[in-house]
Amino acid sequence: MIVLFTDxxxxxxxxGQVKAVLYRATPGVPVVELFADAPAGQPKPAAYxxxxxxxxFPPGTVLLAVVDPGVGGNRGAVxxxxxxxxxxxxxxxxxxxxxxxxxxxxxWEIPLRRGPLSASFHGRDLFxxxxxxxxxxxxxxxxxxxxxxxxxxDWPDDLPEIVYIDHYGNAMTGLRAALLPAGGRLTxxxxxxxxxxxxxxxxxxxxxxxxxxxxxxEIAVNGGRAAEALDLVIGSPVAMxx
Amino acid sequence: MIVLFTDxxxxxxxxGQVKAVLYRATPGVPVVELFADAPAGQPKPAAYxxxxxxxxFPPGTVLLAVVDPGVGGNRGAVxxxxxxxxxxxxxxxxxxxxxxxxxxxxxWEIPLRRGPLSASFHGRDLFxxxxxxxxxxxxxxxxxxxxxxxxxxDWPDDLPEIVYIDHYGNAMTGLRAALLPAGGRLTxxxxxxxxxxxxxxxxxxxxxxxxxxxxxxEIAVNGGRAAEALDLVIGSPVAMxx
Amino acid sequence: MIVLFTDxxxxxxxxGQVKAVLYRATPGVPVVELFADAPAGQPKPAAYxxxxxxxxFPPGTVLLAVVDPGVGGNRGAVxxxxxxxxxxxxxxxxxxxxxxxxxxxxxWEIPLRRGPLSASFHGRDLFxxxxxxxxxxxxxxxxxxxxxxxxxxDWPDDLPEIVYIDHYGNAMTGLRAALLPAGGRLTxxxxxxxxxxxxxxxxxxxxxxxxxxxxxxEIAVNGGRAAEALDLVIGSPVAMxx
Numbered sequence: 022m023i024v025l026f027t028d029x030x031x032x033x034x035x036x037g038q039v040k041a042v043l044y045r046a047t048p049g050v051p052v053v054e055l056f057a058d059a060p061a062g063q064p065k066p067a068a069y070x071x072x073x074x075x076x077x078f079p080p081g082t083v084l085l086a087v088v089d090p091g092v093g094g095n096r097g098a099v100x101x102x103x104x105x106x107x108x109x110x111x112x113x114x115x116x117x118x119x120x121x122x123x124x125x126x127x128x129w130e131i132p133l134r135r136g137p138l139s140a141s142f143h144g145r146d147l148f149x150x151x152x153x154x155x156x157x158x159x160x161x162x163x164x165x166x167x168x169x170x171x172x173x174x175d176w177p178d179d180l181p182e183i184v185y186i187d188h189y190g191n192a193m194t195g196l197r198a199a200l201l202p203a204g205g206r207l208t209x210x211x212x213x214x215x216x217x218x219x220x221x222x223x224x225x226x227x228x229x230x231x232x233x234x235x236x237x238x239e240i241a242v243n244g245g246r247a248a249e250a251l252d253l254v255i256g257s258p259v260a261m262x263x
Numbered sequence: 264m265i266v267l268f269t270d271x272x273x274x275x276x277x278x279g280q281v282k283a284v285l286y287r288a289t290p291g292v293p294v295v296e297l298f299a300d301a302p303a304g305q306p307k308p309a310a311y312x313x314x315x316x317x318x319x320f321p322p323g324t325v326l327l328a329v330v331d332p333g334v335g336g337n338r339g340a341v342x343x344x345x346x347x348x349x350x351x352x353x354x355x356x357x358x359x360x361x362x363x364x365x366x367x368x369x370x371w372e373i374p375l376r377r378g379p380l381s382a383s384f385h386g387r388d389l390f391x392x393x394x395x396x397x398x399x400x401x402x403x404x405x406x407x408x409x410x411x412x413x414x415x416x417d418w419p420d421d422l423p424e425i426v427y428i429d430h431y432g433n434a435m436t437g438l439r440a441a442l443l444p445a446g447g448r449l450t451x452x453x454x455x456x457x458x459x460x461x462x463x464x465x466x467x468x469x470x471x472x473x474x475x476x477x478x479x480x481e482i483a484v485n486g487g488r489a490a491e492a493l494d495l496v497i498g499s500p501v502a503m504x505x
Numbered sequence: 506m507i508v509l510f511t512d513x514x515x516x517x518x519x520x521g522q523v524k525a526v527l528y529r530a531t532p533g534v535p536v537v538e539l540f541a542d543a544p545a546g547q548p549k550p551a552a553y554x555x556x557x558x559x560x561x562f563p564p565g566t567v568l569l570a571v572v573d574p575g576v577g578g579n580r581g582a583v584x585x586x587x588x589x590x591x592x593x594x595x596x597x598x599x600x601x602x603x604x605x606x607x608x609x610x611x612x613w614e615i616p617l618r619r620g621p622l623s624a625s626f627h628g629r630d631l632f633x634x635x636x637x638x639x640x641x642x643x644x645x646x647x648x649x650x651x652x653x654x655x656x657x658x659d660w661p662d663d664l665p666e667i668v669y670i671d672h673y674g675n676a677m678t679g680l681r682a683a684l685l686p687a688g689g690r691l692t693x694x695x696x697x698x699x700x701x702x703x704x705x706x707x708x709x710x711x712x713x714x715x716x717x718x719x720x721x722x723e724i725a726v727n728g729g730r731a732a733e734a735l736d737l738v739i740g741s742p743v744a745m746x747x
Contacts, residue, residue, distance in 0.1 A: 022286060024279070030672030031273055031515055032542035034558055034719070037508070041562065044506060044535040051286040058274035061673065062728065074276055078283065090728065094705030140703035142718035188272030189303065219382035221336030234384035235276070244304065244332065264528060266521070273515055293528040300516035316518055320525065430514030431545065461624035463578030476626035477518070486546065486574070 023047070023156050024078060025054045026071055026086040027144065028061040038145045039085070046153030055084075059185070060255045062090040064115040065176065066184035069195035071108075072118035073235050080105025085144070085152040086115055093140035097171070098131035098147060100161055107155045109148050117173040127165040183209075183240075183257040190246025192253045193239045196261070198232030206262040209240060210251045213262070220244075265289070265398050266320060267296045268313055268328040269386065270303040280387045281327070288395030297326075301427070302497045304332040306357045307418065308426035311437035313350075314360035315477050322347025327386070327394040328357055335382035339413070340373035340389060342403055349397045351390050359415045369407040425451075425482070425499040432488025434495045435481045438503070440474030448504040451482060452493045455504070462486075507531070507640050508562060509538045510555055510570040511628065512545040522629045523569070530637030539568075543669070544739045546574040548599040549660065550668035553679035555592075556602035557719050564589025569628070569636040570599055577624035581655070582615035582631060584645055591639045593632050601657040611649040667693075667724070667741040674730025676737045677723045680745070682716030690746040693724060694735045697746070704728075 023043055029035035036057055043052050055074060060066040067088040075084055089096075089111040097112035103123035108116050112130070120126045131151055138146045180195025187193065194207070201207075207214050207230045217229040223243040228251060233239040238259075240247045247253065265285055271277035278299055285294050297316060302308040309330040317326055331338075331353040339354035345365035350358050354372070362368045373393055380388045422437025429435065436449070443449075449456050449472045459471040465485040470493060475481040480501075482489045489495065507527055513519035520541055527536050539558060544550040551572040559568055573580075573595040581596035587607035592600050596614070604610045615635055622630045664679025671677065678691070685691075691698050691714045701713040707727040712735060717723040724731045724743075731737065 022283065024283070028672075031538070032540070033669075033671045034539055035672070037537050037539040038561065040535075041506065041508070041537045041539075044537065045563075048535075051282075051290075053279045053283045053286065054273070055276055055279040055283075056274070077280065079287075091705050093703030139718035141715070145718065185275075187275045188270075188277070219335030221333050231383070234381035234387065264525065266525070293524075293532075295521045295525045295528065296515070297518055297521040297525075298516070319522065321529075427517075429517045430512075430519070461577030463575050473625070476623035476629065 022078070022082050023050055023052045023152055024082055024084045025052065026056045026059055026074070026084055028059045028067070028088050029057055029144065031057045035142070035144065038142075039149045042145055042149040043153050043156075046150060047156045050156050059088050062088065063255065064088050064090070064111070064113045066180065066182065066195060066255055068115050068118045068176070069180045069184050070193065071115065072122055073197070073237050075106060075108065075119055076104070077235055078106060083107045083109065083152050083155045085148055086110040087144040087148055088115055089113065089143065092143050098133060098143065099171070100129040100131060100151060100155070102127045107152075109152045109155065111143070112171050114173045114176070117176055120172070121178070128168075128171070129161040129163060129165050181259045181261065183253050183255055183259065186248045186253065186255065190248040190250075191233075191239050191241045192247050192251070192257070193233060193237045194259050196238040196259065197236055198238045199236060201238060201261060207238065207240070208260040208262065209257065210253065212251060214240065264320070264324050265292055265294045265394055266324055266326045267294065268298045268301055268309075268316070268326055270301045270309070270330050271299055271386065273299045277384070277386065280384075281391045284387055284391040285395050285398075288392060289398045292398050301330050304330065305497065306330050306332070306353070306355045308422065308424060308437060308497055310357050310360045310418070311422045311426050312435065313357060314364055315439070315479050317348060317350065317361055318346070319477055320348060325349045325351065325394050325397045327390055328352040329386040329390055330357055331355065331385065334385050340375060340385065341413070342371040342373060342393060342397070344369045349394075351394045351397065353385070354413050356415045356418070359418055362414070363420070370410075370413070371403040371405060371407050423501045423503065425495050425497055425501065428490045428495065428497065432490040432492075433475075433481050433483045434489050434493070434499070435475060435479045436501050438480040438501065439478055440480045441478060443480060443503060449480065449482070450502040450504065451499065452495065454493060456482065506562070506566050507534055507536045507636055508566055508568045509536065510540050510543055510551075510558070510568055512543045512551070512572050513541055513628065515541045519626070519628065522626075523633045526629055526633040527637050527640075530634060531640045534640050543572050546572065547739065548572050548574070548595070548597045550664065550666065550679060550739055552599050552602045552660070553664045553668050554677065555599065556606055557681070557721050559590060559592065559603055560588070561719055562590060567591045567593065567636050567640045569632055570594040571628040571632055572599055573597065573627065576627050582617060582627065583655070584613040584615060584635060584639070586611045591636075593636045593639065595627070596655050598657045598660070601660055604656070605662070612652075612655070613645040613647060613649050665743045665745065667737050667739055667743065670732045670737065670739065673725075674732040674734075675717075675723050675725045676731050676735070676741070677717060677721045678743050680722040680743065681720055682722045683720060685722060685745060691722065691724070692744040692746065693741065694737065696735060698724065
């Protein structure tokens with residue numbers, strides 16, 4: 022299975038052209054759009070989202086991940102193998118948390134000259150063909166690069182910020198809920214929120230936080246839209262009470 | 264074929280994770296997103312929409328239908344077989360009109376403990392695996408429950424309200440057009456609208472109603488957006504002239 | 506492969522029903538949504554977009570293209586074969602630039618009475634079944650119509666207007682960049698924009714134009730949304746400096 026994690030949107034031509042490349046190169050391999058609205062042009066919050074959602078897939082999955090504001094410039098391109106999953110995308114920090122949290126991970130650099138390459142759409146012209154090769158079982162032929170290159174050691178292990186706002190207006194943080202104290206509270210936009218198990222455990226219109234279905238601490242309002250109610254955007258800071 | 268009828272949206276992770284579960288469990292079975300923007304958290308209008316659109320599919324189709332504001336609470340989960348089609352989803356009224364209008368229908372309850380189950384995403388963790396079993400031809404092994412349990416007898420046969428606003432701004436009602444008088448008028452937002460066959464039979468910018476391609480009475484404006492022009496939302500009441 | 510180019514949107518029922526028809530009629534043939542947000546109800550700008558993106562696909566591809574404000578009226582329906590690609594859709598100018606730019610092209614008229622046909626959804630009831638036949642290798646059985654019928658000779662070879670605004674707020678023109686002078690400037694909304702290779706060659710927040718990944722001149726702002734910054738909509742005029 023090939024999984025797409027991008028900021029391309031679905032209705033315009035970008036996801037469709039990537040899928041056309043994949044379907045031609047790996048007939049019969051399913052392609053799933055996981056996120057088409059990852060934080061646009063922001064690899065850092067996207068990295069925490071990708072790390073939380075990528076590990077939900079079984080080993081062998083190929084994740085094509087493109088949040089790539091530097092496309093056409095001098096940023097590199099990489100293949101990552103982490104705990105049996107393959108990731109392909111720009112070398113801009115997007116895979117930092119995937120690598121950091123993996124028991125084992127290797128990184129290969131992708132040469133930027135592999136054929137006709139547009140200046141603005143490496144998702145279609147560079148990353149999709151590489152993802153298709155991996156999905157067909159073709160392994161990188163060169164040596165992995167030295168560990169430690171291209172790392173973002175200054176990024177925290179968990180990001181106390183909003184990293185994604187979903188279709189319902191719920192706001193995901195870059196914090197893994199399992200690492201927070203059981204009765205911990207989160208402060209956001211001046212509001213102190215208690216933890217709940219899920220929506221139906223909270224009175225209507227109450228704001229709370231909970232461990233979402235992929236392990237992230239998520240801000241929500243029962244029957245409402247947390248992002249609007251609490252004025253949240255990607256990057257809004259979250260503070261943890263101890 | 265497995266058909267998705269949800270309020271999950273497409274761009275975020277929910278539809279993608281459901282599709283990943285289905286593709287793994289039933290390789291080669293196509294998955295079609297019918298609605299990803301069913302009335303959010305509102306099983307009642309969604310029930311009239313599902314009843315109108317579900318019967319368009321041939322017998323044997325599996326419809327995974329999730330509009331589920333009570334997820335994680337004590338609402339049940341069901342499989343419905345109605346005129347040869349299978350429906351899977353929450354037991355909250357979403358299938359009321361499917362059952363009521365079917366010549367034959369049976370309902371099975373799905374035990375809530377079938378494996379790891381998140382508190383907030385039964386679409387992925389509970390309903391998708393069941394839909395995959397049905398698509399593989401595995402029938403429910405227990406007995407159907409007694410008819411009459413879990414029914415919403417107080418809901419009308421047709422709902423005189425807006426149940427869906429589409430991409431073009433057209434507003435679908437919960438009324439089956441075939442049951443309305445041929446020359447009938449509909450009153451909405453204080454406007455009396457006449458019936459037309461389709462857009463091109465009406466002067467530009469005129470509001471009208473017509474039988475849409477799945478049999479619902481739909482409010483439209485030729486060359487315009489009815490929802491904005493007439494200030495319509497899900498739940499706006501419609502009155503029938505006789 | 507069958508490629509969808511429509512103004513149907515993705516979340517509502519239209520794309521899903523079309524895909525259901527295609528999957529049933531041509532099992533195993535991939536279906537790709539190229540555009541679901543082509544200029545709504547505007548065949549003229551859509552024609553320039555389709556001509557630019559259609560030729561990216563290899564010969565043998567079937568493109569189901571529906572931007573069809575006259576559905577249910579007396580406009581015709583056509584199959585086009587142009588340089589080995591097949592196009593199916595309404596006979597309203599949508600294929601004018603595909604035909605005009607092709608070294609060879611033939612057009613067949615589709616009889617409007619082929620079976621049950623809704624008045625408002627020919628994409629599902631008429632065009633999708635025809636696209637499926639072509640994807641199965643079934644050729645039109647009647648004779649092509651005379652060249653010259655149904656042409657829009659008054660439309661320019663390139664359209665100096667915005668024809669599409671993408672997910673990032675970039676605005677595509679109907680101008681092929683390869684035909685513009687290398688150092689040419691474009692004037693839009695009173696601003697004179699210089700050409701750049703791509704985003705990363707331009708200071709943050711600067712507006713510019715560039716040749717996009719399918720050859721159209723596209724207006725962009727590095728790190729911003731050009732459509733909002735320059736107040737652009739479908740139809741905004743663009744002037745070329747020589």
